[in-house]
Amino acid sequence: MNDFTRTASRHAVEAERDGNMGSDRAARGRWAKRPPGTEILYALSGVEKEYDDRSVLRVDRLEIRQGEIFSLVGPSGAGKSTLLRLLNFLEPPNRGTLAFRGRTFAPGDTMPVSLRRRVTTVFQRPILLQRTVWDNVAYGLRLRGRRRRQERIEDALEQVGLTHLARQDARTLSGGEAQRVALARAMVLEPDVLLLDEPTANLDPYNVGLIEEIVRNLNEQAGTTLVLVTHNVFQAKRLADRVALLLEGEVIEVADVERFFRAPEDERTVAFVQGDMVY
Amino acid sequence: MDELFNGTVQAVRLIFERDPALLEIVFLSLRVSGIALFFSTLIGIPIGAFLGLTRFAGRPLVIAFLYTGMGFPPVVIGLFVYLFLSRNGPLGGLDSTLIPELFTPAAMIVAQSIISFPLVAGFTMAAVMGVDPQLRQQVLSLGATRWQAAVTILAEARIGVLVSIIAGFGSIISEVGAVMLVGGNIESKTRVLTTAIVLETRKGNFDLAIALGVILLAISFLVNVMMLYLQGRTFHE
Numbered sequence: 001m002n003d004f005t006r007t008a009s010r011h012a013v014e015a016e017r018d019g020n021m022g023s024d025r026a027a028r029g030r031w032a033k034r035p036p037g038t039e040i041l042y043a044l045s046g047v048e049k050e051y052d053d054r055s056v057l058r059v060d061r062l063e064i065r066q067g068e069i070f071s072l073v074g075p076s077g078a079g080k081s082t083l084l085r086l087l088n089f090l091e092p093p094n095r096g097t098l099a100f101r102g103r104t105f106a107p108g109d110t111m112p113v114s115l116r117r118r119v120t121t122v123f124q125r126p127i128l129l130q131r132t133v134w135d136n137v138a139y140g141l142r143l144r145g146r147r148r149r150q151e152r153i154e155d156a157l158e159q160v161g162l163t164h165l166a167r168q169d170a171r172t173l174s175g176g177e178a179q180r181v182a183l184a185r186a187m188v189l190e191p192d193v194l195l196l197d198e199p200t201a202n203l204d205p206y207n208v209g210l211i212e213e214i215v216r217n218l219n220e221q222a223g224t225t226l227v228l229v230t231h232n233v234f235q236a237k238r239l240a241d242r243v244a245l246l247l248e249g250e251v252i253e254v255a256d257v258e259r260f261f262r263a264p265e266d267e268r269t270v271a272f273v274q275g276d277m278v279y
Numbered sequence: 280m281d282e283l284f285n286g287t288v289q290a291v292r293l294i295f296e297r298d299p300a301l302l303e304i305v306f307l308s309l310r311v312s313g314i315a316l317f318f319s320t321l322i323g324i325p326i327g328a329f330l331g332l333t334r335f336a337g338r339p340l341v342i343a344f345l346y347t348g349m350g351f352p353p354v355v356i357g358l359f360v361y362l363f364l365s366r367n368g369p370l371g372g373l374d375s376t377l378i379p380e381l382f383t384p385a386a387m388i389v390a391q392s393i394i395s396f397p398l399v400a401g402f403t404m405a406a407v408m409g410v411d412p413q414l415r416q417q418v419l420s421l422g423a424t425r426w427q428a429a430v431t432i433l434a435e436a437r438i439g440v441l442v443s444i445i446a447g448f449g450s451i452i453s454e455v456g457a458v459m460l461v462g463g464n465i466e467s468k469t470r471v472l473t474t475a476i477v478l479e480t481r482k483g484n485f486d487l488a489i490a491l492g493v494i495l496l497a498i499s500f501l502v503n504v505m506m507l508y509l510q511g512r513t514f515h516e
Contacts, residue, residue: 085416088420090416090419090420113422113424116419116422117422119420120420120421120422121417121420123413123416123417123420125413126417127411127413127414127417129431129434129435130435139418139421139431140421140422143421143422143423143424143427144422185421186421189421189422195420
């Protein structure tokens with residue numbers, strides 16, 4: 001068992017245990033990492049998103065800071081994935097503004113590709129190309145016309161523990177392996193922001209542990225800002241610096257992870273954290 | 280049955296003897312259908328991809344026209360091309376060097392391009408629509424431009440796109456009505472395999488007609504095998 005697998009196995013066990021009883025990031029000493037910066041990366045103001053005249057997202061104000069792990073929690077249909085699409089500039093809002101590093105994204109705007117390429121998403125159900133694992137990881141670099149990509153791809157595959165599957169057809173992978181390829185193809189791009197849309201939903205505890213370990217390292221070592229969408233409060237508790245609860249398209253509460261879980265202000269957050277919320 | 284047997288034997292004999300008249304007909308058939316397929320692919324694949332990837336007002340109407348084109352009788356297309364290219368027609372009357380004359384291989388290429396284009400575009404559209412719609416969003420999130428995303432989706436739909444080209448080729452290599460109308464079946468000029476088969480049948484040379492038919496079938500089979508080989512995995516899946 002190599003170091004990578006051993007660490008992953010430990011976190012797999014933790015992930016499984018936390019699924020039952022929860023854990024506290026501060027209590028386990030993870031605050032030892034450098035604190036997230038205070039620079040505002042995203043600033044949303046009066047953002048609304050509609051589909052077919054149906055309002056799915058209404059965010060009065062929300063800020064995401066450089067270098068933090070920001071978790072969006074909430075039940076299915078709360079608007080979490082919609083918010084991620086806006087943060088990835090895949091869709092403009094219907095109303096309001098979304099500022100990223102001083103550039104504003106307003107209704108009808110198309111963000112320049114150069115700016116869009118600083119953010120990437122890992123989706124809940126990754127769709128890999130009908131190519132080898134290596135080619136899938138190389139895809140984003142090819143789009144950017146990057147040369148000398150071999151070393152970066154090797155590094156990314158090593159980080160997700162899939163070096164031995166590099167030449168394998170990506171369609172033959174298991175769900176956990178496919179998700180790790182999706183993570184590698186995003187990480188290899190070295191984005192400023194990595195958006196994670198329920199990246200471990202439906203995965204076994206082993207793969208949950210692996211993926212959590214990888215993204216945590218990415219945040220701590222590369223300083224990548226992470227926005228994690230999850231309906232698993234334990235995962236948010238394990239990974240996040242700050243947490244926001246989204247309900248029916250609205251941000252109910254945003255707080256540091258400790259305060260969010262120990263002393264939430266809104267009664268709906270209390271209900272959600274305690275698992276009393278029926279959805 | 281004797282005619283069928285004799286025809287097959289004669290087909291083999293003609294091929295091995297490399298009959299010059301036969302080779303001329305075969306090469307003209309391949310040239311006309313090959314060039315027509317090139318043009319219909321050049322236009323059909325981008326249009327099919329566009330229709331498969333975008334949503335706009337009037338798209339259902341465009342698709343309805345495309346589907347109608349896929350089932351349009353080739354002889355009717357031949358008739359329209361004939362009327363347009365004839366001296367009194369709207370294009371033939373222009374007397375431009377860019378407009379092909381009737382009873383030339385160029386006129387046959389125009390007719391065959393129009394016949395195969397809706398098949399190439401229609402099947403390409405269906406293949407593109409068969410790709411998981413989430414893929415586009417995922418490649419955009421990896422930094423693809425809209426153009427790069429379209430090319431990626433087309434590459435993912437490559438098996439279906441190749442089927443569209445095979446269908447387009449099949450529709451024109453075996454087509455007779457349109458090429459007869461606009462080409463005129465002129466010996467050493469516009470005579471292709473299908474029109475030669477019609478001629479030999481009318482003359483009562485059933486052996487030769489069957490021989491030409493066998494050769495046509497063999498060419499069609501070989502071209503399809505070649506395309507399926509290019510398609511790669513289909514043979515192994």
